[in-house]
Amino acid sequence: MHQSITALMDDVVAKNPAEPEFHQAVLEVLDSLGVVLERHPEYASARILERMVEPERVLMFRVPWSDDDGRPQINRGFRIEMNSAIGPYKGGLRFHPSVNLGILKFLAFEQVFKNSLTTLPLGGGKGGSDFDPKGRSDNEVMRFCQSFMTELQRHIGPNSDVPAGDIGVGGREIGFLFGQYKRIANEFTGVLTGKGLGWGGSLIRTEATGYGAVYFGKEMLATRGETFEGKTCLVSGSGNVAQYAVEKLLEFGGKVVTMSDSGGSIHDPSGIDAEKLAWMMDLKNVRRGRISEYAEHFPGVTYYPSDAAVDHNPLWAHEAQCAFPSATQNEVNAKDAANLVKNGVYVVSEGANMPTVAAGVELFNAAGILYGPGKAANAGGVAVSGLEMAQNSMRYSWSREEVDEKLQRVMADIHTSCLDAAERFGAPGNYVTGANIAGFLKVADAMLDQGLV
Numbered sequence: 001m002h003q004s005i006t007a008l009m010d011d012v013v014a015k016n017p018a019e020p021e022f023h024q025a026v027l028e029v030l031d032s033l034g035v036v037l038e039r040h041p042e043y044a045s046a047r048i049l050e051r052m053v054e055p056e057r058v059l060m061f062r063v064p065w066s067d068d069d070g071r072p073q074i075n076r077g078f079r080i081e082m083n084s085a086i087g088p089y090k091g092g093l094r095f096h097p098s099v100n101l102g103i104l105k106f107l108a109f110e111q112v113f114k115n116s117l118t119t120l121p122l123g124g125g126k127g128g129s130d131f132d133p134k135g136r137s138d139n140e141v142m143r144f145c146q147s148f149m150t151e152l153q154r155h156i157g158p159n160s161d162v163p164a165g166d167i168g169v170g171g172r173e174i175g176f177l178f179g180q181y182k183r184i185a186n187e188f189t190g191v192l193t194g195k196g197l198g199w200g201g202s203l204i205r206t207e208a209t210g211y212g213a214v215y216f217g218k219e220m221l222a223t224r225g226e227t228f229e230g231k232t233c234l235v236s237g238s239g240n241v242a243q244y245a246v247e248k249l250l251e252f253g254g255k256v257v258t259m260s261d262s263g264g265s266i267h268d269p270s271g272i273d274a275e276k277l278a279w280m281m282d283l284k285n286v287r288r289g290r291i292s293e294y295a296e297h298f299p300g301v302t303y304y305p306s307d308a309a310v311d312h313n314p315l316w317a318h319e320a321q322c323a324f325p326s327a328t329q330n331e332v333n334a335k336d337a338a339n340l341v342k343n344g345v346y347v348v349s350e351g352a353n354m355p356t357v358a359a360g361v362e363l364f365n366a367a368g369i370l371y372g373p374g375k376a377a378n379a380g381g382v383a384v385s386g387l388e389m390a391q392n393s394m395r396y397s398w399s400r401e402e403v404d405e406k407l408q409r410v411m412a413d414i415h416t417s418c419l420d421a422a423e424r425f426g427a428p429g430n431y432v433t434g435a436n437i438a439g440f441l442k443v444a445d446a447m448l449d450q451g452l453v
Contacts (some may be wrong), residue, residue, distance in 0.1 A: 004044055012053055012274050018221070019102025021329060025109050025354060026053055028361070032436035046452075048444045052112070055105065057081040059155055063129055067140055068438035077148050079127035081161055082108035083444035084278060088159055089125030090115055090382060092166030093285040095173065099128045099264075106329070107166075110353055111382070113439030114375040117414045120386035125161055127152070133168050153181050158189040164385050165194040167328065168237070171206070181423035190392030193385035202388035203400040204407060205381075207416050210244030210351060211404070212380015212411050213324055213372075217349035218252065219415035220370040220431075229253035232320040234345070236260045236313075237327035238284050238291055241351040241378070245276055245324050258315045260327060261291040264305040264313040268298065312336050317345045326351030334359035341367045350374035376435040383410040 012026050030049065037044050059079040067073055078101065081089045091111040094104070104126045112124030129148060133141050156163060165174050174194045181191055188200075195201035205209065214228075221227060233254045235242050238261045246256045255271045259280065272280070276298060283289045295303035304314040312335040316323065323345045325332050329352065332340075337360030342350065348364060349372040350356065356364070356373075364371040384407055390395050398406075414435075421441070422434030 002037050004037065004319055005030045005034055005049070008049055008053070009417070011050075015129035016102070016105070019105060021106040021354070022102045022109065024330075024358060025106040028107075028354075028358060029113065029436045029440070030431070032427075033440060036437055036440065039425075042448065043444050046448055048447055049204070051059045051447065052083060052443065053109070055080050055082045055108065056084060058101070058105075059127075059152075060101070061151045063131065063144065063148050063151070065140075065281055066145045067147050068137055073144075073341075075129050075131040077127070077129045077151060079155060079161070079163075080104045080108035080125055081154060081155075082124045082126070083112045083443060084115060085443050085450060087121035087123045088157075089161040090122040090164070090385065091124055091126040092128075092164045092381075093168040093173075093177075094128035095125070095131045095133050095168030097130055097132045099130045104128060107353055110375050112443060113436065114379045115382055116385045116439040116442045117376055117417060117435060118379050118386060118410055119413055120383065120410075122382065122386055125163075126166075127163055128166065128169070131168075133173065138172065141173060142176045145173055146180040149177045149180040150184065153184050156181075156191055157327045158191050158389070162190065162385075162389060163192055170194075170240070171196060190389050194386045195388070197327050200388075200392050202384055202391055202403060203398070205384045205388055205404045206373060207244040207247070208384035208407055209241045209378050209381030209404070210326065211248045212239070212245075212383065212407060213326065213349045213351040213377045214252065215246050215380065215411040216249040216372045216377040216406050216415060217322060217324070217347055217370075220347060220349065220372055223370070223419075227252065228322065231255070231322050232257060233322040233324065234258045234315060234318060234320045234340075235324045235326055235351075236265070236315055236331060236355075237325075237352065238280065239326075241381075242324075242326040243277070243281055243284070245326055245351050246272060246329040247274075249322075249324075250274055250277070254322065257320070259291060259294075260315055262306065263290050263292060264303055264308075265313065266295050266298070266353055267293055267302045267304070267315070267318060268294075279298050312339060317343065320345050322347040322349070324349055324351050325355035327355065328352055328366075329354045330357050331378060332356040332360050334363065337363045338361065341369065346370060348372065351417070353378065361432060365432065368429075373432050373435050375439065376418050376431060379414055380407055380411055384406060
């Protein structure tokens, strides 16, 4: 690596102890930028990288609420406003017990580059809480969301910071959050995305991240003159991203044989068809059940509990051609990556944020497979969030076909930007390098233009 980048990485680790996900995200980006600094010393002179790794603002607050038994509960709330050089902060809210400062800083840092790649004028941010909505009643979730928004509303707005959903924050949570914001601010504005279709939401917002990951995979396959028709696909997760990735893969003629949740994974060798997917969506979205019930309901399906895995996830050990990690960060370890390559996978399009560990990324690139990193491949969600913001500003709604057409165009443009940047800076075909450089250049140039702020 460039000498100044090595020094910066050492500084990041020293200043941000016990935040391994943040260190991982920063290193993955910095590792691509040495050649950029050599060609553009003005970025080093202005200390652009040193400024980009430091959040513009970190908010942390107490969230008190009462459960259905009247007992006081206390959670911790966060909002990381990472970079606003090209637009208002934009990024999701995550409600999950694993949420902490380091994870949200990694997500916010990734969001800066992801949003830049969309070509939309959006900065990067992320937020959330260690609150777990799983197993809570609707009234408990409402009381928590109202308390959370009572503090968060001081710091957000349609032209400053526009949160969205993420893990644990779906349509129900967005509704409660928006209602409390509207109540306090006394205004109906596009301050959140992922809203209901009847009150400012956009068509295809729910499907966008999963659809986008498949559209990016489609673009990668097209570079080899191929399509998804007849290809076996591995998908992890069973939330919105995974569900709609499966839906789009089926539409394109792919055969999906796996899905998962935090309890384990299923392998259905006959394929998860449209009827089975509808059953799965009802299980996860309505009944809020566990994926083990799929294996109990459909014959010939194998269920692998998570606690039985030793050094690898059996979901990634099946023969296939395409893989879509769509659950959470670092779900694909080095052994998993080796299993994917060994079993014939040559297309990996990430629906989750940083789902592959650094050693796995190296293995994918060394094997020459088509590997789309999350900051590029899963940018469809924030792209349609940006389109939702545009529709809110116009007080107008586009049709499903119009939004889907715009989403496909955005994903195709991101794919082109990644390949072009990789080619220009000496790493042809490397989507990781291309995504990092293309995302960086737009933000860095904006920061230069705006001075030392």
